[in-house]
Amino acid sequence: MNTTTRQTKVKEFLWKDISLSIEPGKKGAKKCLLDNVSGSLKPGEIMALMGPSGSGKTTLLNILAHRKVPTHGSLDGEVLINNNPTTRSLIKEVSAYVEQEDSLIGSLTVRETVDFNARLAGIPKAYRHELVEETIRSLGLKDQSGVQVGTPLQKGISGGQKRRLSIASQMVSKPSILFLDEPTSGLDSVASKEVISMIKRVAEEENMIVICSIHQPSTSVFQLFDKVTFLSKGKMVYAGTVNDVVDYFGSAGYSIPVHYNPSEYILDLINIDFSTGTEGCQDDEYNQKELVLNDLFEKWDNRRPSLTSEAKEDEQEEKQDGGALAEEETYVRPCIRFKNYFLKECNRINILLKRSLIKSRRDLLAYYVRIVMYLGLAIMMGTVWLRLDNDQDNIQPFMNALFFSGAFMSFMSVAYIPAFLEDYSSYVKDNANGLYGPFAFLTSNFIIGLPFLFAISLIFSIVTYFMCNFRHSAIGFWYYVMWLFLDLVAAESMTIFMCSVFPNFVVSLSLTAFANGLWMSVGGFLVSQKVLNVFWYYTFYWIDYQRYVFQGMMFNEFSERVYRCNSECYCMYNSPLASQCKIAGNAVLQNLGYGEYKKGLWAGILIVLIFVYRLGSYILLKLRS
Template identity: 50%
Template sequence: MRSPRSDTEGVFYKNITDSHDPFTTDIELQSADDSPLMNHTVKSFLWKDITVTVKDHKTKQPKSILDGVDGLVEPGEICALMGPSGCGKTTLLNVLAHRDAATGAKVEGHTLVNGTAASLSVFRTLSSYVEQEDALIGSLTVRETLHFAARLAHKNTLSAKDRKSRIEGLLDSFGLRNQSNTIIGTPIQKGISGGQKRRVSVASQLITGPKILFLDEPTSGLDSAASLEVVSYVKKVAKKNNLIVIASIHQPSTSTFELFDKLVLLSGGKQHYFGPVDGVGAHFELLGFPMPRQINPAEFLLEMMNIDFASHQEAAQARLNEMHKAWITSPCAKELKTQMTISLKNAEPFTLKAEPSKGNFPIVLMTLVHRAFVKSYRDVVAYGIRIAMYTGLAIMMGTVWLRLHTEQDDIQPFINAIFFGSAFMSFMAVAYVPSYLEDRATFVKERYNGLYGSAAFIISNFIIGLPYLFLITLIFSSIAYWLSNFQPTAHAFFSWIMWLFLDLVAAESLVVLMSSIFPNFVISLALTAFANGLWMSVGGFLVTPTILNVFWKYVFHYIDYQSYVFQGMMVNEFQHRTYGCGADCRCIYESELSDQCRISGTAVLDQYGYKTHETGKWVGILLAIVLGYRLLGWAALCLRK
């Protein structure tokens, strides 16, 4: 067995040379008093008899996804999980990383660190997981991505100098020095390349100080040169820092394949090989399957393991079964059992030195707000496009309902304008869906790696949205309100702003709720639009509350945030205003001013059943609805762990 360096106490990185060549930059491990583990050194990570079964949807019988898989990886080694599509390699990676294997799956077996079972909290401290998709914030630069990752991981336990030192070391080690001030990239703004994104994803996890790093398809979507580039950097850092790296990989090139130290070969959930990469050829040669020269070894192995396209399925399956039986009795399997026995005999439990400090929450919250602020003002998709969209909507509304008069013929246009200004403004909040889903993807990755929880994410998301929503409200109102000739007083104008701001806050909170429950762009967009359509229908404009049937009134009307905004704006406009009845003095609304050929605005309110002097009550209900949406969004994120 390979012996880990005895002086390693925590995987923390520091650039100790001035070289910018990633292969000459030296990175060393440093002891850290801030590490929460009493026993810092990871000497081995093994898994034994990993079996995963699910219920088959057709037969309703248990179906095996993984069957008795074993393995052991030591510090400084990178291990590849390989096999044809559907062989179970992603499931195995998730089990090893203490993630959900599959919906309704039953998981059996053991994953042991230093020969002992680590609790979930300890394991999350020890490990990091890099998703197949790069869950990066596209509007941040490479340096900013590492900077915020370091702040979230160490929560001010590092000085600014030490944090900068670690960031500089990783930039050099992963060859990202020249791209350090380049943004990751958004659908609108071009950023770094795909290979560089993968390196940033790995580097942002390494800065958190893991001992075990899991990579899900790190070369997915990359060409052979970029794949070699990414795996080369990972191998370099793993060797330098005694990291354990386990990666699922689909079909690597020969050069990339030979960079791995160990290989787990799966087919149909069964293990067909575990051992050194340079020994796999000899193993299959003993079985009567010599590896041809001048062929990619990975392609050769995958072709043997894949029977999906075999012309004789039964014969191919029988051949695979024989290979599996031969593996069980092979010298490589016996060597693995011996190494696992030694590891179990030398078991060293991990124990937490102390519970995480509760004082970390404000630090995490401030970091998330800071990062969200940088993203929001730099990424036009987040709020820039919405500001432009709402500005155009304000100009359209102001010119369609241009200079309405205080005559009875304009009463209905005033009401229509109020409905449009409130309902359609909240409806257009669906434009926030893609930005929130990007933030949520980053949150899911960081929560899995134990950096923070749902509460910090929901609160920071709420805080950062407030100034932008107020800016949108102010721009829209300054244009549409005065062009349409709503009540021309400062009090009425600022009351309108208050109602519209609360309307947008509630609408964005609805987006957060729907997108948290259904984190799919099309589904969350459709459901948010449907919900807003429902609120429009029962809000009081299309059917007045006085005649709305009891089901819709008592089930939906009273929890409809748009209904409180609409009646608040109606009272704001009509409470202190009168309207002329025309030259023939035929008033369409009866009021105490009819004998003066005038209509009191309160008569309009009476038609809708709206009372005055209840602004405080309606504002309180709106705030409660906003809080309810956010709490439900938080609960949805918690339940989807």
Template identity: 50%
Template sequence: MADIDPESVPSDFFTNTSVQSFSWHDLTVNVKDRKSKLPLTILDSCNGKVKAGQLVALMGPSGSGKTTLLNVLAMRSKVQWGGQVCVNSNSITKVSLRGLSRYVEQEDALIGSLTVRETVDFSARLALHGVRKEVRLALVQSLIKSLGLQKQQDTFIGTPIRKGISGGQKRRVSVASQLVTSPKVLFLDEPTSGLDSAASYEVMKMISEVTKRHNLIVIAAIHQPSTTTFELFDKLLLLSHGKTCYFGPIEQVVPYFEHVAPIPRQTNPAEFLLDLVNTDFTDMPSGKVDLEKIHDYWTKSEMHHSLQLMLVNEKPNEAGSLDHIQSSSHGSQLAAPMVLLHRNFIKSYRDLLAYGTRVAMYTGLAILMGTVWLRLDYTQSSIQPFINALFFGGAFMSFMAVAYVPSLIEDIWTFNKEYANGLYGPLSFMVSNFLIGIPWLLLITLIFSVITYWLSNFHQTAEGFWIWVLFLFLDLLAAESLVMLLSAIFPIFVVALAAIAFANGLWMSVGGFLVPLGKLNVFWKYVFHYIDYQAYVFQAMMVNQFKNTVYSCDLSGESSYYCMYKSDLESQGKIRGTAILEAYKYSSEDGKTWHWFGIMLAIIVGYRLLGFLALWARIRGSR
């Protein structure tokens, strides 16, 4: 990257020249109280206006409505709200606002196996499809330099098993990954959460400098900043019980409250104000100003009247009149799957939790299985061990797919963030995730099969080996698709893990091995057995092993034999393998194997489709 000059970025690329103001009019949120079932006001006629180049602190005690207000301003609220959000005095739709703004979540949803530079660059590639590579790389370097991350640009974000950058640096990376998409308005939810005073100051100082340099509009919900951090903001919006207590310049905070509740010298103004408007622990402590008095003072203040006059003079036009404003995203969304595929490929070989650990785990499992079921002979005493090995191979290969859950949930949380910022949709996510898994699952299948198949002495033909490989590969594809489905429904590690373990226990129980199909309860048989992918893997492997093999019976005397399964070879002291299949009610007719192959493909596609619908329903529900 030494040949990339950050100064080569077009001077006006980041700079906001199209969005001059962002305002909101009479924003109100009313919900029903869960306990009393009575109407509860979360936001009460909130108004405000921010100009380009300004950084606004949105403050208030817990339950004040600041997070709700931030989500309403970003049009990401899950509850119904009333009022108008405007850009340049024009009412704006959610779709239009998404094209102009970005939202940095309180939690850093970053991919731990990427470096700082790669994280920012992939965000740029997802958003700026029409920008030349040289310009894009220069943009990335420029932001990394602006946010003081040059020394960490080649450091990994960090995973549970690999140390990465600090919490403050992660915050800056989160901001950089949104700024690189060239937003006009930036929303920050608790950008200093979990950081110490020094780190909080450094993060907000960088954000303040970028805001001024590029003429952006930044609104940050922040909790109890230090005095030095508080002074970095241009404006303060102070909320309590959904009502505005103050909205104006930071430098006017102390003079304004002189007439309400004077802020003592050598006191952190932010801390004092939060304590002033907090009624969670006491209604009216000695010497504390009545909250109603603070609200009344604001509504009668000159600042409030000036704000109201300014908003009245705006006279918002109808939504849809902002076509002249340049969107933050450039180019076609068709490039997104390829970018995601590249990013997932890097993650797949760097993140040991994605596939590396699973390769080692399956290799160990193959050695275990091959040495436990070592060189089984073709006598009737080996028939049951062969059947047990077939069940163990298919069922436990499937069960161990739970190891993919941590990596997948990280991907889902990253998707949630990037979808909310309008970078790509669930189809791109599903396609790239599916494609990147295919070569790794094939590699795992081949390693496991080469070790196990020959050590255990399964049907020793090339056709038998490749049929085994095919159905084991389909088994893994189906298992990973099931993990995707359940993780999309329950994107919480412990819950997803429990759901997947339960599903695998169910499939093993009704697959036809633990309880033969002829003995299986009709409910479990007709409701679950026929959609159990492990059942088709087991059947195919059983047919592959027993269709063309013969087993010798035990001698029960000098010239007589005892055969566990009756077949036409009994008089010769042998058991034809098809007799074993008949006992399990499995068909060995030609073409049946490919019939099961088709069912497996249908199940895999079905899981992936349901996973897509689960993601789609979740993001629709969050609108």
């Protein structure tokens, strides 16, 4: 089956005189990362980018794919498709990029991983199943199609199979151009040959252009490539067919020994990183290698084929064809454009919700461990504050219990960080390949989390509310659940925001823990708002979501409750019921400086804070994308 999902037909992919230089600092000299690098590929061809570490392989790959390049650099040259200048949106439409790191969702199976990528790529349902099965079979993963990728708690497929799955998940959309960054990284020679062989076969069958950076392939792997470009210090040493490599270097005066791996010999020839001599001087070996390298640069500059004539022929062909990239410019009313965008986003959200639901059901770290953790926290709390009665001595323990339930429920949201960072890694990869954006990602993440957070709040409330002997009221119980639920949603929204600021486990964990400590400190319980420092009062006190949760639970518990004074009728709080040796719960609230019970306002503020955290996350991801 040969089904093309990309609209633009790529007849040739061409890059001319790509140069990139950066300014390392005020006093540093300008550093050249790439210097006049050119090349071309046609459908069905597979090219290797090779060179020593730091030679510019990945930098060139990123420039060709319109990926991240240094913002403080100077970039020159052209990247063309069918002799037409490319744009980031066009490259996203016709290409896919497989990064060196496998960003896969561990709780999905091999088939589900490929299938969801096919759905997000917009492949029609009529032949999606057949295409997914064909892609899995072509990458040699048929026997593992029902196996989960693997999580830290559950073993899955092997490293080589993960590499092939990463490639399969991008190949399923049938891109015209496939970029691969170190596809054989971490694999042995047998697995490397297996991966490259399958890529070559699929490229030939689907007329796909494949460009991959590769470090040091074996002879058998090297021979699988149609073309190769050798780089050193950002300059071209050779670019052409693999079959001509031996002849070219022989004619240049550097004959490759018989039965010697050509790529290994050439890489050793052009690598001067380990020939720097002693400190303060350069030895003879370095000088010799430097001379050899400069000689190779000069000879290639004199002999490398000109792309001008070929480009002119293609340009003439494009004119005869009417331009392969020319698109019909039709006016679409803004309302229709918005409707199409809205429907597309809704479809993406729906697909991501289905994927997230599967992940949430299977991933023990996402919610199940948290449920067990919160249940353990609830049992501990219930046994510590076990069956408190209405004596005035228990007023402070009741307040402590309410504070503990809200503050520590919020604090333990840090347990969600690993699961979110896994989703974030998958999002970064998919977003760069144009599958979906930050709105669909964050919206689906928010929706899928609500039922789990509500379940956690309900389980925690059932245990703690009755064990601690809070106010006996059905309404009071459900308000308690509501405040805890809003608390958890706000805490998770803040956690996601911190992860969006710094998508690193240690940093985001530290920031989230610090923020929770801050909210606990300025919420008005540990330090009363009457004596709270003015700086904290007029800044963080008013945006502290834990404060509104605690106030809501305090009013829910104390506003309709009555406590007994001691046996001598001494009352810790003065209230209208003092003559009856009782304390009205409202007297406790007034003593703390609380006024009216504004549950609607406080719940509204919590929803606004949740929205602000989510909006902040969206803005950050949008700016990065």
